[in-house]
Amino acid sequence: MHVNNELTAREFIRKVFIEETERLIQDGSFHFAFVIMAQGIETLGGFLDTKPLKAKDQSKLRFSHAINRLMPKRYAELNNNHALYDKFRASLAHTFTVSRQIILTSKNNPVNGKKHLQQTNEKLIFVAEDFYEDFKKACNRLLEAMDKGMVTEKKMNERYYYSF
Numbered sequence: 155m156h157v158n159n160e161l162t163a164r165e166f167i168r169k170v171f172i173e174e175t176e177r178l179i180q181d182g183s184f185h186f187a188f189v190i191m192a193q194g195i196e197t198l199g200g201f202l203d204t205k206p207l208k209a210k211d212q213s214k215l216r217f218s219h220a221i222n223r224l225m226p227k228r229y230a231e232l233n234n235n236h237a238l239y240d241k242f243r244a245s246l247a248h249t250f251t252v253s254r255q256i257i258l259t260s261k262n263n264p265v266n267g268k269k270h271l272q273q274t275n276e277k278l279i280f281v282a283e284d285f286y287e288d289f290k291k292a293c294n295r296l297l298e299a300m301d302k303g304m305v306t307e308k309k310m311n312e313r314y315y316y317s318f
Contacts, residue, residue, distance in 0.1 A: 164300060171290075178190070184259075188282060193247055195224075195243065195292065199223075201306070217236075218236055220292065232271065261284075
């Protein structure tokens, strides 16, 4: 294996969560971008507690923690009783699909003229480009908190080796 780079957690957040997800969005690979962002929110939340990143049984709490502290307020309102976790993140992580109450779309395919985080026929719309902008802001908020010493940068399996 040829290793080109050794990434810290900060570098991982910048390179994978921000840069690679942006490339997926630009390439129109919206579904894969949604999967990374949904899982990425949980990972961001993993930096907000004192447990190791690989601590067991923390998914729901970490996702909700990141939603509440790093994402715009509207997400927290929609995550009441962990609804976004259950219908969006857990579904994408375990089945690679979302629940029937969620619609994934892009700006190129508007649904009934509705916008990101609006509802249509009791279904919540996620627009890839808008969700990415909110996710990127959450990543940057976490990185700023790390820079200010408000959040500790945790080790990612000692170091994360990146070779592609």
